[in-house]
Amino acid sequence: xxxxxxxNGRRTEADDVWEGESLLYVLRERxxxxxxxxxxxxxxxxxxTIYLDGDPVCACLVAAGQVxxxxxxxxxxxxxxxxxxxxxQAFVDAGAVQCGFCTPGLLVQTHDLLERQAxxxxxEIREALSGNLCRCTGYEKxxxxxxxxxxxxxxxxxxxxxxxxxxxxxS
Amino acid sequence: MEFLRPxxxxxxxxAKAEYPTAVPIAGGTDVMVELNFDRHRPxxxxxxNRIPELHDWETGADGVVRLGASVPYARxxxxxxxRLPGLSLAARTVGSPQIRNRGSVGGNLxxxxxxxxxxxxxxASGCLVEAASADRGPRMIPIDEFFLGVKRNALEPDELIxxxxxxxxxGPQQFAKIGTRNAMVIAVCSFGMAxxxxxxxxxxxxxxxxxxPRRAGAAEEFIAAELADTGMWASRGELAAATAKRFxxxxxxxxxxxxxxxxxxxxxxxxxxxxxxxTLTWTWDEYRAAGRAAA
Numbered sequence: 001x002x003x004x005x006x007x008n009g010r011r012t013e014a015d016d017v018w019e020g021e022s023l024l025y026v027l028r029e030r031x032x033x034x035x036x037x038x039x040x041x042x043x044x045x046x047x048x049t050i051y052l053d054g055d056p057v058c059a060c061l062v063a064a065g066q067v068x069x070x071x072x073x074x075x076x077x078x079x080x081x082x083x084x085x086x087x088x089q090a091f092v093d094a095g096a097v098q099c100g101f102c103t104p105g106l107l108v109q110t111h112d113l114l115e116r117q118a119x120x121x122x123x124e125i126r127e128a129l130s131g132n133l134c135r136c137t138g139y140e141k142x143x144x145x146x147x148x149x150x151x152x153x154x155x156x157x158x159x160x161x162x163x164x165x166x167x168x169x170x171s
Numbered sequence: 172m173e174f175l176r177p178x179x180x181x182x183x184x185x186a187k188a189e190y191p192t193a194v195p196i197a198g199g200t201d202v203m204v205e206l207n208f209d210r211h212r213p214x215x216x217x218x219x220n221r222i223p224e225l226h227d228w229e230t231g232a233d234g235v236v237r238l239g240a241s242v243p244y245a246r247x248x249x250x251x252x253x254r255l256p257g258l259s260l261a262a263r264t265v266g267s268p269q270i271r272n273r274g275s276v277g278g279n280l281x282x283x284x285x286x287x288x289x290x291x292x293x294x295a296s297g298c299l300v301e302a303a304s305a306d307r308g309p310r311m312i313p314i315d316e317f318f319l320g321v322k323r324n325a326l327e328p329d330e331l332i333x334x335x336x337x338x339x340x341x342g343p344q345q346f347a348k349i350g351t352r353n354a355m356v357i358a359v360c361s362f363g364m365a366x367x368x369x370x371x372x373x374x375x376x377x378x379x380x381x382x383x384p385r386r387a388g389a390a391e392e393f394i395a396a397e398l399a400d401t402g403m404w405a406s407r408g409e410l411a412a413a414t415a416k417r418f419x420x421x422x423x424x425x426x427x428x429x430x431x432x433x434x435x436x437x438x439x440x441x442x443x444x445x446x447x448x449x450t451l452t453w454t455w456d457e458y459r460a461a462g463r464a465a466a
Contacts, residue, residue: 001174019174019216020206041207043200043270044355055245055272061203062273063196065174066218109268130354131267 005067007031008077017064024048024059026067027074035075035104046132049105050074056112058131075104078111086156087111090149091142098136106132110146118157119150173215180222183331184305190215191328197225197241198273200266201282217331225277225333230254234339237301240277240332244289247276255337257292257344257365264288264348267355277332280317283324283383290318290384291363291376292346298337304329311336318383342366343457345450348378349434349442359434362422362446366454368404371395375447380426380439387425390447394418407462410455419448 002015003026014030022041027033027050037047041060048059051073059074078085084092087110097103106129113120113128120128125146134142175193177183187193193215196202205211219225225241228251236254238247244262248271252259258276265271265288279287280300293314300317303309304327317325326332344365350356361378373394375387397414398404428439 019172042204049269056269057272058269061199063199066220128268131269
């Protein structure tokens with residue numbers, strides 16, 4: 001079957017889609033967006049987290065046919081051209097990336113968290129990221145990155161000097 | 172395989188009548204796992220995401236919430252925790268935020284897993300499941316008659332779930348679940364309970380400790396009699412520790428758990444007795460506090 005949907009603001013068509021195919025497969029294999037990662041294929045790991053009509057969901061659990069006419073935003077759609085989203089920049093600066101496989105899902109999920117809750121506490125961050133697994137277990141740096149992104153967004157909002165990452169990375 | 176996209180409820184029922192073995196898909200959190208791992212190749216998928224009434228809820232004049240089958244858990248938590256506290260507590264334990272943005276009570280009921288997180292709360296609430304078919308129209312299935320066996324429910328092959336009719340809470344409700352962590356856990360066992368002061372009754376739901384979710388009838392009768400005999404609904408007196416303990420024992424006796432990879436039968440029984448004792452104490456303490464606040 002053929003499906004037409006919006007990905008990162010661009011009308012996109014995918015043809016010869018199998019009826020039981022996941023949105024994740026369509027994104028990675030048919031429309032050239034491999035940023036969303038394919039790991040568990042059962043919604044356990046969060047590596048394929050994308051926005052579907054504004055809600056973060058696991059792309060592996062969305063049937064391709066369900067996105068006909070819908071809006072999808074992937075990790076590739078977070079940056080503004082060459083300028084990384086503050087969440088992405090914070091992950092880079094805090095060193096919150098080891099093998100990097102879980103990173104795209106964490107970026108989208110963190111992006112959503114900070115849209116809904118600009119200054120989350122640690123418990124809220126852990127709750128929001130509870131469906132994103134990092135098998136390198138680099139969770140402390142990930143927590144640092146989320147706090148850093150939140151602080152920078154707050155700074156940007158109040159137009160003060162950017163917060164330096166050293167303040168947040170501990171050691 | 173076919174992918175059917177009904178735009179209306181009537182079209183969905185017509186599709187299910189034409190393809191009785193077709194699998195309805197809403198949030199996909201169960202269905203897509205089966206497809207991704209090639210465990211199941213249905214003749215067709217029926218996408219329910221385009222049918223507005225499945226995603227809505229409304230509260231009637233009688234206080235009954237008509238919850239559309241596809242309303243995601245995240246919406247229940249965000250909008251209905253005052254009216255449906257037990258179900259909202261259970262919803263908070265479902266999967267992860269991503270799963271709660273897609274998964275819904277209709278899917279939980281359709282899958283009818285003994286471990287479904289919403290089931291104990293639904294049993295404790297005394298809700299009705301509204302199912303319908305193209306040929307016979309709608310019908311109401313009491314939740315007590317809905318679960319028939321492991322992953323088997325009372326739906327006919329041509330039926331779909333439209334909504335669940337859940338009475339608004341008239342007293343405190345609780346839900347507790349055992350797992351290895353707070354998120355992404357299939358329950359080792361779970362327990363839901365609701366005080367119904369207006370009826371002088373207590374309802375329960377046991378999860379993941381029997382072939383189906385089930386109530387603990389003897390425990391419900393015991394505690395209702397205790398509260399009635401001692402005039403406690405009116406006096407809002409302190410619950411005796413021995414009463415709570417006995418309630419827990421009766422709940423454990425109502426289960427028929429198995430040993431499996433998530434836990435042993437003996438552990439499940441013991442854990443249930445503890446969950447039941449705790450949740451009874453929590454709900455009763457909340458009932459007492461509400462009385463003091465009103466005084």
